[in-house]
Amino acid sequence: xxxxxxxxxxxxxxxxxxxxxxxxxxxxxxxxxxxxxxxxxxxxxxxxxxxxxxxxxxxxxxxxxxxxxxxxxxxxxxxxxxxxxxxxxxxxxxxxxxxxxxxxxxxxxxxxxxxxxxxxxxxxxxxxxxxxxxxxxxxxxxxxxxxxxxxxxxxxxxxxxxxxxxxxxxxxxxxxxxxxxxxxxxxxxxxxxxxxxxxxxxxxxxxxxxxxxxxxxxxxxxxxxxxxxxxxxxxxxxxxxxxx
DNA sequence: TGGGCATGCGCAA
DNA sequence: TGCGCCTGCCCAT
Numbered sequence: 001x002x003x004x005x006x007x008x009x010x011x012x013x014x015x016x017x018x019x020x021x022x023x024x025x026x027x028x029x030x031x032x033x034x035x036x037x038x039x040x041x042x043x044x045x046x047x048x049x050x051x052x053x054x055x056x057x058x059x060x061x062x063x064x065x066x067x068x069x070x071x072x073x074x075x076x077x078x079x080x081x082x083x084x085x086x087x088x089x090x091x092x093x094x095x096x097x098x099x100x101x102x103x104x105x106x107x108x109x110x111x112x113x114x115x116x117x118x119x120x121x122x123x124x125x126x127x128x129x130x131x132x133x134x135x136x137x138x139x140x141x142x143x144x145x146x147x148x149x150x151x152x153x154x155x156x157x158x159x160x161x162x163x164x165x166x167x168x169x170x171x172x173x174x175x176x177x178x179x180x181x182x183x184x185x186x187x188x189x190x191x192x193x194x195x196x197x198x199x200x201x202x203x204x205x206x207x208x209x210x211x212x213x214x215x216x217x218x219x220x221x222x223x224x225x226x227x228x229x230x231x232x233x234x235x236x237x238x239x240x241x242x243x244x
Numbered sequence: 245t246g247g248g249c250a251t252g253c254g255c256a257a
Numbered sequence: 258t259g260c261g262c263c264t265g266c267c268c269a270t
Contacts, residue, residue, distance in 0.1 A: 002252075069251075071263090072264065
């Protein structure tokens with residue numbers, strides 16, 4: 001379930017479990033060979049930006065994780081069970097262990113590497129320092145549908161298919177409207193909704209209260225939900241609530 | 245019990 | 258443009 005709210009929760013949990021103490025880091029599967037570089041190091045802090053998670057170790061070593069579509073972290077009490085064969089990274093601390101499987105990215109970076117990742121990302125609605133105007137400046141120049149632009153992580157970071165569908169629906173905006181046609185007022189309202197929905201997702205640990213995403217009928221008016229392929233991802237709209 | 249699908253993204257072709 | 262990643266969930270059988 002990895003949209004931005006999931007990553008934020010993982011960052012908080014991992015910081016609570018491990019921050020300030022040395023941890024054992026390994027790669028039972030073997031595909032994260034650089035695990036040995038941080039094995040035994042102190043995890044100083046965690047950070048989340050959009051769908052990207054960072055474990056920041058002493059000495060400027062940073063482990064960067066992106067879960068992709070079906071990567072997951074699981075947390076175990078100690079003693080941790082034997083890791084499954086596909087476990088990309090295991091972290092063991094004083095009180096708990098976490099296992100990572102199925103991730104798209106699990107790599108070692110330095111500060112410059114992290115900066116390069118962040119440079120490709122737009123503002124994250126979950127971050128207090130996020131600048132929605134940066135996203136607006138980016139959005140208004142795009143000659144693509146607004147639904148496509150909202151999934152572009154260089155415009156806004158952390159929004160996935162569910163939040164895209166629900167946020168546009170909440171404001172009666174059809175996903176196929178041109179990004180450049182969105183007014184500044186509409187964008188500010190959309191941003192506030194993204195902040196509200198993502199924060200709710202962090203609080204609840206899941207995305208609740210869907211009104212169109214993967215539903216047959218609009219929960220507002222009962223009209224059938226239209227679904228079509230938009231740049232390789234399913235898009236959803238109630239064409240009564242969101243006229244084009 | 246097993247097939248299909250997906251809240252994502254990078255890369256090869 | 259389509260595949261690989263390699264899991265969890267839902268649904269048909």
